[in-house]
Ligand SMILES: NC(=O)c1ccc[n+]([C@@H]2O[C@H](COP(=O)([O-])OP(=O)(O)OC[C@H]3O[C@@H](n4cnc5c(N)ncnc54)[C@H](O)[C@@H]3O)[C@@H](O)[C@H]2O)c1
């Protein structure tokens with residue numbers, strides 16, 4: 001039997017607790033998962049089963065949301081993150097990582113954190129889960145992919161100011177991003193020969209060096225020279241014309257040069273169903289594509305669809321990694 005998925009609570013003053021309860025209600029028969037957080041933050045109508053080990057989630061999930069209880073020190077006010085609760089938000093992620101690394105959980109799904117609240121309240125030294133999980137797993141380089149039925153996209157640079165993008169974008173970074181993405185498409189999405197399209201950095205991919213030089217200086221050569229035995233890579237493509245419907249059918253994933261170049265198209269196309277996946281970790285991690293939505297927290301109007309897609313994708317990825325492990329053994 002596959003172990004259940006660990007869902008870390010994220011910022012409790014955001015929509016995490018209410019979408020976790022809604023996701024449980026929608027998926028209770030098909031996707032056992034358990035919540036790591038404080039049961040007191042869940043909507044009062046949620047049936048809760050406190051568990052002491054993830055294995056209890058499988059039998060419990062059909063009738064109640066299994067909760068691995070983490071007592072938060074301060075009362076939770078929707079819309080207003082309390083700095084005193086920030087260390088517990090971090091602890092929930094750490095506990096999820098430890099459970100997935102031990103095999104007690106099959107995957108980690110993370111509800112959104114409020115990055116500023118964690119930096120202010122817990123001295124969190126990372127701009128997001130992606131970088132924190134890489135550090136916990138001892139990986140120098142991981143890749144953030146946003147995926148939906150319509151588009152998969154990867155920003156090569158992630159949570160840095162726009163002014164720092166050109167210097168952060170190095171041949172090593174772009175090469176490793178392409179290679180990790182190709183491997184992730186094969187391993188996690190079952191695409192035997194992935195097709196990757198790389199965006200340019202500058203308008204019109206530099207217009208032959210007239211509007212920026214990075215493309216002619218090194219990006220084009222890097223793409224041409226990359227050894228690609230089991231995947232195809234093309235580019236640099238002008239980013240403004242890479243994301244319309246006819247362009248999207250030509251690749252399995254797009255590599256963008258910076259956060260918004262990647263995330264604007266996918267959140268525009270599929271905000272309600274986009275999933276954030278970290279590739280290159282030694283365990284499976286997914287997350288909804290949206291944030292804490294403090295402006296609507298506690299009102300019961302948040303949609304759980306992106307979280308549901310994140311849980312389903314984690315389940316599919318766990319299933320295929322189990323299959324490939326048993327194929328390797330036999
Ligand atoms: N995986 C993560 O941890 C993650 C992802 C994205 C953003 N964030 C963080 O979340 C915080 C808030 O970010 P933001 O305001 O830019 O983006 P956001 O996604 O929280 O909100 C943007 C808009 O979308 C709405 N919205 C978001 N999710 C919704 C849902 N499920 N149902 C209905 N409406 C929804 C919000 O009400 C808001 O109007 C920031 O600290 C950001 O860093 C975290």
Ligand SMILES: N[C@H](C(=O)O)[C@H](O)COP(=O)(O)O
Nearest residue numbers: 128129130131276287289290
């Ligand atoms: N950049 C992501 C987004 O906007 O959807 C988000 O900040 C999530 O990042 P982490 O998974 O690293 O927290």
